[in-house]
Amino acid sequence: MVFGAIFGFWIGWKSTQQEILVILTFHGVTETPAKPWEIEFGKLKKYVQDLKRFGFEPLSPSQFEPWMKGLISGGRRFMVTFDDGLLSSAEAIKKLKAEEDLDSVFFIVTDFLGMPGYIDVKILQDLSKMGCWVGLHGKDHQSPVEILAKGNDLKIQLLEAQNYLQQILGKPVKWYAYPFGEFDEKVVQCIASAGITYGFSIAAERVTRTNNPLLIPRLMFLKNAEKEGEPVIEDYLPPAGLRNGILILMLAFFVLLWGLRNLHRFYFSWKNLAN
Ligand SMILES: [Zn+2]
Known part of the structure; x- marks a missing residue:
């Protein structure tokens, strides 16, 4: 019984220590969200603070590759991404840096740069200097599956957009997020041939080191997604491993108490017999 309890403690402890990396995706950040993928800054900031409260450390984008290679491991981590290149996202990125020390x-969709509601080249350069990591989200936000289906050259489009961003920023741009989260085998081959090292999709799973680097799952914020049975950030507040671990620890504690009580009883009945 006591050994069972110790085993329970071990299992419980292990599961509270489970390694997690979850990547969050946001779009517009506004005080008056009209679309399900828009969010108020206060709510976004609260997610970040709650994740930290449950032991999640922010993984800075420069640490992502070392994490994937196992050079950084253990613990719970999260990374925050924004798609499309909206002005309101840029404001949120700056505030998260200033208020939460988060990169x-x-x-970015290169054709959108400088369009109303979107950031321009200058803002992008400033963000990059500030520590924001820039990735590619296509030239014009068409679904990459559709671009190929229409017989257009996705690879050329990607290379042009990538070169443009690299020229503006003076550094390599090797990450790509699939517009609409859409991809198929041909698209993945295409982005690999354009020299993309990490491709980011939208999916329910969390990131593991066995993930295909060109299909890294991200959890996209969508209002009321839980009502559709979709994964939500709240699933990590607290994460299931921590929740289960604490339950197992509590159970192990009761088993230990029960075991000790039985031992105690056994000892006294043995003592009475001996007398
Ligand atoms: Zn997008």
Whole structure:
């Protein structure tokens, strides 16, 4: 019984220590969200603070590759990404840096740069200097599956957009987020041939080191997604491993108490017999 309890403690402890990396995806950040993928800054900041409260450390984008290679391991971590290159996302990225010391990833659609509601080249350069990691989100936000289906050259489009970003920023741009999260085998081959090292999709799973680097799952914020049975950030507040671990620890504690009580009883009945 006592050994069972010790085993329970071990299992419980192990599961509270489970390694997690979850990547979050946001779009517009506004005080008056009209679309399900828009979010108020206060709510976004609260997610970040709650994740930290449950033991999640922010993984800075420069640490992502070392994490994937196992050079950084253990613990719970999260990374924040924004898609499309909206002005309101840029404001949120700056505030997260100033208020939460968090470096975000910004996936840019190159044709949108300078359009109303979107950031321009100057803002992108400033964000990059500030520590924001810049990735590619296509030239014009068309679904890459559709681009190929229409017989257009996705690889050329990607290379042009990538070169443009690299020229503006003076550093390599090797990350790509699939517009609409859409991909198929041909698309993945295409982005690999354009020299993309990490491709980011939208999926329910969390990141593992066995993930295909060109299909890294991200959890996209969508209002009321839980009602559709979709994964939500709240699933990690607290994460299931921590929740289960604490339950197992409590159970192990009761088993230990029960075991000790039985031992105690056994000892006294043995003592009475001996007398
Ligand atoms: Zn997008």
